[in-house]
Amino acid sequence: MEIFVTGIGAISCIGNNVQEHFDTLIAERSGIKKGSHPHSERFLVGEVPLTNEELIDRFQLKINGSRTGLLGCVAAKEAFSGHLLREDIRTGVISGTSVGGMDVSEIQYRSYMNNGTHDISKYKEHSSGNSSEEIALELGIDGFVNTISTACSSAANAIMMGARMIRSGALDRVIVGGTDALSEFTISGFRSLMIFDEEWCRPFDESRKGLNLGEGAGFIVIESAASIEKSGSTSLARLKGWSNASDAYHQTASSPDGYGATLSISEAMKVANLKPEDIDYINAHGTATPNNDLSESKAIMQVFGEQIPPFSSTKAFTGHTLAAAGGLEAVFSVLAIQHGYLFANLNHRNAIEETKLVPVTRTTKVETIRNVLSNSFGFGGNNSTIILGEL
Amino acid sequence: MSAVITSIVSIGHQDSFGKENIWETLQPLGTQSEVVAPDYKTYISPASLRRFSPVLRMALTAAQVCQNETVLPFDAISVGTSLGCLKDTERFLQTFITATGDTLSPTAFIQSTHNTIAGAISMALGNHSYNMTHTQNSLSFETALIDGLLCIQEGKKSVLVGAADEAIEFLELLKPQVIQSAFPFTSGATFLSLQPEGNGTKKAVMDCSVHFNNTNTEEAIATFLKNNQVDSDTIELVLFAGEIPRTIGAKQVNYEQYTGLYYSSAAFACHLATDYALSKEKYILIVNHQVNGKLGLTLIR
Structure with a gap:
């Protein structure tokens, strides 16, 4: 459905x-x-x-x-x-x-x-x-x-x-x-x-x-x-995928290999019936803690391999709004799809050495964004991913 | 939406833990009752036990026993709590209000979030599956149960559903201005294993529904039963909290006299229903009307 x-x-x-x-x-x-x-x-x-x-x-x-x-x-x-x-x-x-x-x-x-x-x-x-x-x-x-x-x-x-x-x-x-x-x-x-x-x-x-x-x-x-x-409502986008998985590692820290995050990202793609190449933008959880960003990067690398889609964290705009973050970022994801924008990962200078991953550093207009994957990870090893896509 | 209960465990003010049938030891609570605690050491590591508040100890132990009694590892965990980890919440309030230096101990904060309970369960069981925490005042258990039933409907084979809440002394100050109840605040945790129909030796949850602006309990019950094609004459037992129409069911039992007051106690009623010697072709209805206007209905077969 x-x-x-x-x-x-x-x-x-x-x-x-x-x-x-x-x-x-x-x-x-x-x-x-x-x-x-x-x-x-x-x-x-x-x-x-x-x-x-x-x-x-x-x-x-x-x-x-x-x-x-x-x-x-x-x-x-x-x-x-x-x-x-x-x-x-x-x-x-x-x-x-x-x-x-x-x-x-x-x-x-x-x-x-x-x-x-x-x-x-x-x-x-x-x-x-x-x-x-x-x-x-x-x-x-x-x-x-x-x-x-x-x-x-x-x-x-x-x-x-x-x-x-x-x-x-x-x-x-x-x-x-x-x-x-x-x-x-x-x-x-x-x-x-x-x-x-x-x-x-x-x-x-x-x-x-x-x-x-x-x-x-x-x-x-x-x-x-x-x-x-x-x-008679007008559709703006589709909600295509979702998943929640448990890291079961530590009450506040993410596992170093991003196991729970890997599970939630791949399961959400399964629910959406999408392949890695179908994702045009990742709105990452990216809280800017040393632990989260490394763990999330590893999870993204595990799922997307060599072909990592443009990704950014918008937390440097809003701050980490905790329980609201996934809601705000779902709105940003819809905006990205509606208007064809990748949003800037502000304040970025150098990639994390271990991963070499470089996020989108400037807000960029692109031709089309078909699907956006949005991550939200919480205490208790609670990892969630939703996927929003074009109509 | 239905599922069978293959295992159910309660820890609270009743002597219910490890009992074959909890009706046999059931006693109305006095005003000064306490949690009848099992030997937590058997289920929780000494390091965790030192850190864990009562609600975590109760929930973790109940969940652990449910997993021990269930062959399949859980492929979903759904927990309801109305007020969460109150003891650590209050402890952390006190920590930062009285703090003088620059450093604060984080333990109470870490353990104060509502999903500490479900998170700790996932860690103790090494469980990487779906892990959810619902909090909806007096309907917290029902919303967690609805999620659990949804998981079964979606094809999950073994789902842990639970509810846990703990009392702190401070709560009594809220009576009668914010909270009206004749029962003393208590603590309790009930966890149950759900599986698809066909696996059951105990009872089945047929359906669960919640109502937020209930003005006519009788009508809400009638509609709920009709939706489930259940004749009101076949309701053998009604387990209730709060005010309900006296005309429903052959027998009515107020479960709050056994649980005391916590806002996810409908889970204990579910345990009472599971252990009840029910006649063939008959049903049990749990009517949670603890708070006026909020109604939870759970049908057990």
Whole structure:
């Protein structure tokens, strides 16, 4: 069964909507800069430059929840704009998030620890499941709601779950993607792991030292052909392949040989029924940590051999938006196919010595992009790949 | 969408671990009950055991026993958790809030993500297959189960589905303002092996569905049964949480009196259903209405 993408939505430090993202990707302008909050000012981060109140106001949100929920509502609303709810189109929301409403809880919990007072009612925003239920509420969807929480691969897995639900006949149309707000919890967590780069991150560069964090949300609407017949939606691309595999190596590090990543890439190509030469662009996970980029490079080399397609990581634009990354990058993949662009891997100077792989360093117009393979790898050895293609 | 349950293991406040039939030792919980823990050393390495929080210990042990009882290695793992690894989450909050120096211990952070549970299982079992973590408040087990049934429908031969949640003292502070329940917060993990129909000696999950804006439980149940071509007269037992219509099923049992309060306890109800001596041609319905408006329905044969 063919699955079509009929809507895209995005918010991150490089744009409040899809068009702004596209313009910034073409202009090769990173959104990563010195943080503006007490917990982020010591780091280079990709913050959405709008307060929660500004988000609610500007995007006329009905929901007033966690920042994770709000960012999700903005992107999902854009993706779903122009779509109508109908009784005969079973519509669901499947969203990924890593920490859900932690941005709210951590403020209350700090107050509770420091002086024993906190606003108990705020904790109702805490659970990860709430952010997805808020998105469904914002869009008026009362069908299936599902939250995936597999750290940095959450959005890719949400997209995969949506595709499988459509293919099984359980749903006709699903808004899929992910959302994560920057929280002190997350920043402290990555700080404790010592995988921050104090400078701008340099994916796939020999000198890479670590990642810059970001926040945002990316969603796509996927539909079956039968659903499109009723909805009259315009297809932008096809969702052709997906896979998830487990590295089973280490809780936070990837295996040196990229075994789990190799499995997920090759299985997604099998699902899409595509050969290596059919892939025209790889939007890599490319977090710029020494470990990820080497492991991912090896996986790409194992699957593609000598003929490695143009590849890049867009993390140097947005920062690593964690559970939202796979959603934002699915949107970028659709843009690549629609407009024929390979997006720049910013800040790249020298190839990793061990692999010699050189990513696309400038945003480049090409004649046609038939299929884009997008990787998302998370803690727990959770490796996911999706493939988007032309119609 | 249906699959047979070939193995099911629970660890929680009931004395359920390693029991042939968990109904035999079932006791309504008092207000001060604790997890009846098995000897974790048998299942978890000493190094891991030192690091692992209760939810990881419970889940990993239950999953390990399921794999021991299942000939085929799992070709998919789907875990549901409503609040994830709360103990390590709280521990890491405390770590960075009270931190003075420049370095923080990462252990609690590493073990705080929801998919630490499923990830640790994949590592312990050396399992490279599909590995998913669902979190959907009171319907976390059901969404994980739906994924597991989907895996079987797609041709997978051996699927591990589980649910795990742990209580921390802090949760009680949320009552009654954020959480209303007469039951004390508890911890629990239930894991089960699913296989395609035809392999079963125990029971089968016929279907599972979730409803997010439920206003009429009776109607939702009627539609669910009709979709599965099951006559309401053949429901011998209803295992329920929350308020449900009293007219459904020949017998109704509130499972929360045995599990206490955690938001993936419907998995334990699934274990109760698996061990129940059911008459021929009859069915068990699990009605999870723990939270108003959210409804999970699971049909067992």
